[in-house]
Amino acid sequence: MEVRRTVPVTLDVDSPDAVLLEETIDEFLWAAQYVTDHAFQEEYVTTSKATLNDDTYDDVREATNLHSNHVQSARNKAAEACESVVERWKQGKKASKPHFTSPHLVYESRTATFHDGYVSLATIDGRIEADYVLPENPEDTPHQQYLFNDDFEITSAELHRQHGEWQLHICCTADVESDTSAQATTENGTVLGVDLGVNQLAVASTGRFWSGDEFDHWRREYEKRRGDLHEHGTRWAHENIQSVGRKEEGRFTQTLHRISNELVEEARENECTVIAFEDLTDIRERTGASWGHKWAFNRLYEYVEYKAEAYEVAVEQVPPEHTSRRCSECGFTHPDNRNGTHFECLKCSYQNGADYNAAKNIGLRYLRRNQTGDDGGAPVGVRLNSGTLNVNGGYSPAEESARTGVHAESPPL
Structure with missing residues (x-):
């Protein structure tokens, strides 16, 4: 291939x-x-x-x-x-x-x-x-x-x-x-689920999140600058519009490199063999994102993909259907489970940040699609901040309870 x-x-x-x-x-x-x-x-x-x-x-x-x-x-x-x-x-x-x-x-x-x-x-x-x-x-x-x-x-x-x-x-x-042995390891490894969105650019199933506030602030700022220059209509203004575009891409690219580095490091520190994203096709329609956000999502995925490769961590996409409406605890799916940035299951009353719940569902969807069986006791599941969640909803505490810092960070509600 x-x-x-x-x-x-x-x-x-x-x-x-x-x-x-x-x-x-x-x-x-x-x-x-x-x-x-x-x-x-x-x-x-x-x-x-x-x-x-x-x-x-x-x-x-x-x-x-x-x-x-x-x-x-x-x-x-x-x-x-x-x-x-x-x-x-x-x-x-x-x-x-x-x-x-x-x-x-x-x-x-x-x-x-x-x-x-x-x-x-x-x-x-x-x-x-x-x-x-x-x-x-x-x-x-x-x-x-x-x-x-x-x-x-x-x-x-x-x-x-x-x-x-x-x-x-x-x-x-x-x-x-094709490396079938590497595929087998991926199928039975620990997964880091990642949800992408507007309010939070990325949220991992470990509970770590990367805010989109700074991205949105500078996107609006650069749009305003371009709009002001466009009104002049002069060659000077056109040249400065190009200069603003270069500065904008430079700032955003630097931010996305930092986030991608931290996402890969999050996977490595949690011994994940796979980083799972939702399929990026039509993500604008699903999230209400702008063209700028879609560019950021695609670029972030590309950066994570090639950086993770250096550490033999696979990066995959899974179908996005109902990941934001499905309860990651009991599996109940309903459109009213999610209310803006908050998630509350109408069946089991599980509550948490909607993006965090979606990140767990993305990881679980990858497992359901790829997991073929037990691999002799290795940790199989979606990595959370204090353990793993398997495809049947079972929770296993982390072997080391001393996980602190970013791994214990509470997801945004």
Whole structure:
């Protein structure tokens, strides 16, 4: 089977080269938006890459200094975004014309050359070279396991500006044989359930939670800044909108890296072999989340996935149906069990934070889907802050009662 891994690598970029990269990103985003605007001009939305290429390629090449492959990548971005909108319309869901504000730049084999210690990147004015900034001890890191592993092939990359630093998200692929022994361990291991939401970005079945207050505050702040600049309508304002977008992504990405590190550490400290999330498809409709939240959920999942891999912790998604309405204690499911952020079972009267209850249900759903039997006495269940909960609702106290700190943190009510 094909395995895909994304490895983020920080780049050491000189000031003149940084200006070139920023200008290249601005032209790339302009190109993607130009193609999107053209696709939405007719009575129907054009999603064909071939048609969009015929209609816009010459215009974009004439208006920008982008490499031909960057023009094609921008067209692909636009076509995929338009196709996503049309698909949502077919499902009877709301969707509007995409707008490209998040600063990023797609690189493929003809626009990037990867070397052992540096990368060569195409810009609007020739190529630049940037050294990798690697960990002091690269052993047992994604860099060593994937980026510098001859079994993996680098297929593409995305350049991002994050909190004043340049980072290249490098996609690596490999064909590997399925490891049935690893699958058996996963099926019979201890699971950390994780619920994602608006009020709490993430809540783990151990009771640890990560508030969304800071995320929401800065999301509103950056939206206000962009709105104020958009009213001016000048080139200066447009350039500053792009700058605000770079700062926004940098701040949010740094936050999501921190949360993903802490989630993986939570799983390791609790000896979990699996981290289970709900399926992220249609999460906006289920949670009332914004596009910004959906981006954060997807990015957080990706970060946890590749970071957990380094410690042989699997990351999975499970169907989300009724995880917020089902009682994790007795299994009774009813829409009135949940009232906002509070959960109270109408059958057994169990009460707790709604997100915490959902996190336990997500872990239990993974066990029900995957557990095949007893594994000789190893702890099998969903990890709580003081023990494990098995698929039959049975509770086992932790072997070590001295778990303190974040593991004993009470879930939000």
